[in-house]
Amino acid sequence: MKKSKLLWLPIGVATGLxxxxxxxxxxxxxxxxxxxxxxxxxYTTQIQVQxxxxxxxxxxxxxxxxxxxxITEVSGKVIYKNDKLQRGTFINAGVELLRIDPxxxxxxxxxxxxxxxxxxxxxxxxxxxxxxxxxxxxxxxxTLALEEKEYQRNIKLNKxxxxxxxSLEQQERVVYNTQLQLNDLKAQVNQLPVRQKxxxxxxxxxxxxxxxxxxxxxNTIITMPFNGRIIDVNAELQQFVSAGxxxxxxxxxxxxxxxxxxxxxxxxxxxxxLKQDRDVIDNLHAVPDIAIANxxxxxxxxxxxxxNHWQGKVTRILGEIDSRLGTAGLVVEADFDFLEFIKxxxxxxxxxxxxxxxxxxxxGQAQPQLTVPLAALHNNRLYLIDADNRLQxxxxxxxxxxxxxxxIKADGLQAGQQVVLSDIIPVANGLKLAPTVWTEDxx
Numbered sequence: 001m002k003k004s005k006l007l008w009l010p011i012g013v014a015t016g017l018x019x020x021x022x023x024x025x026x027x028x029x030x031x032x033x034x035x036x037x038x039x040x041x042x043y044t045t046q047i048q049v050q051x052x053x054x055x056x057x058x059x060x061x062x063x064x065x066x067x068x069x070x071i072t073e074v075s076g077k078v079i080y081k082n083d084k085l086q087r088g089t090f091i092n093a094g095v096e097l098l099r100i101d102p103x104x105x106x107x108x109x110x111x112x113x114x115x116x117x118x119x120x121x122x123x124x125x126x127x128x129x130x131x132x133x134x135x136x137x138x139x140x141x142x143t144l145a146l147e148e149k150e151y152q153r154n155i156k157l158n159k160x161x162x163x164x165x166x167s168l169e170q171q172e173r174v175v176y177n178t179q180l181q182l183n184d185l186k187a188q189v190n191q192l193p194v195r196q197k198x199x200x201x202x203x204x205x206x207x208x209x210x211x212x213x214x215x216x217x218x219n220t221i222i223t224m225p226f227n228g229r230i231i232d233v234n235a236e237l238q239q240f241v242s243a244g245x246x247x248x249x250x251x252x253x254x255x256x257x258x259x260x261x262x263x264x265x266x267x268x269x270x271x272x273x274l275k276q277d278r279d280v281i282d283n284l285h286a287v288p289d290i291a292i293a294n295x296x297x298x299x300x301x302x303x304x305x306x307x308n309h310w311q312g313k314v315t316r317i318l319g320e321i322d323s324r325l326g327t328a329g330l331v332v333e334a335d336f337d338f339l340e341f342i343k344x345x346x347x348x349x350x351x352x353x354x355x356x357x358x359x360x361x362x363x364g365q366a367q368p369q370l371t372v373p374l375a376a377l378h379n380n381r382l383y384l385i386d387a388d389n390r391l392q393x394x395x396x397x398x399x400x401x402x403x404x405x406x407x408i409k410a411d412g413l414q415a416g417q418q419v420v421l422s423d424i425i426p427v428a429n430g431l432k433l434a435p436t437v438w439t440e441d442x443x
Contacts, residue, residue: 040431042422043438044385045373049415052407053366054269054400058260058330062299062356064251065333066226071246073219076100081237084230090253090338091224098235098247100220109213116206123199130192137185144178151175226252227338229353251354253338258299259318260360261327267317269400270295270364297332300359301350308350310334314362332360369399369407376419377406383420383427391424391431 080099084091091097154171157163228250235247295314300307311334318329336352352358376382377398384392396410421438424431 039434041434044435050371054364056266058262060260065255066252070248098222102220105217112209112213140182147175297362374404385418
């Protein structure tokens, strides 16, 4: 037994020496065995700079911009009513709707015109009288001058004893009477301007009566003021109506408005985009008018089978904010050609009319922004890929989202950086990635 143990001893020593020799050989050849790190496959895209405008979305009811109440301005019996004057009908501008008995107003016009003619005749008479008085005054002035000259001659003759004292007194009376007549004519001439003013005032009053009579007569006929739709009717044939009575209500179908409720947080982004436009800022006055920004809007009507769209423009922002809902009213105006709509005869088309509940999308001013696809946002974070294909997490501010594109802002971001579109589980800084650029064919 002792011999067998001694035989195994050299073998063990030789084996140990062999292992040491192999290890030394490996170290001399600088052979390093490393663990292979797995890389997660992901789709990527790049941060881009795009000229993009914020869009604010809200909802509201369509109302007519122009409404008209047919309030009668005269009293009388309704002697004519248009057959189309019914709720819901469309009537063109200028069409006669109602007529009130004009007989009494025709008589008022005749009376007022006769009164005006009489006063006009008095004016003509006064003009003739003015000519007569002016001429008489000129003649009497010359007569007085001659009589005074004769009176002075008689004084000299009386002193010489050529004429008697009675003859001198008689000439003196002639001068005196002529002077009285001249003074009377002068007083009448001086009164002419006053009489003329009085007659002119009477003419003005008589003319106003004629104008009022003409207006009353004109108001016996009520016509449609615009192309519109009849909403309500409160008049019947042979009915007596008093002045000031509302007989009908109509809406203009060519111009409509939507008072859309918009989230105030989104409106602030919209207003911020306007601040970047110097043309808008430079044209603001003491009271800002958002209409000068020429903001466009799209009005959308959705139903179970189709969608209809109309273009509009923002005209004003309502002053009150609904603190309960956190919304403000934005008024959008749209034009609608009803005749053109009828001519198209499209079964899938729809008119825009009062009462519709619609969606309104308002576009702000486009400005260059850093953008990424919405899929690149992961709870307001971007998954960036560095030069070593490792994951870097970056928190960003989302300015707004438009058509699945997010406008973002953060320190250190720039166009061209790679961002991950895929979801990563688990996610951690420094994770090894195997990126593939996403294309339409990647779906």
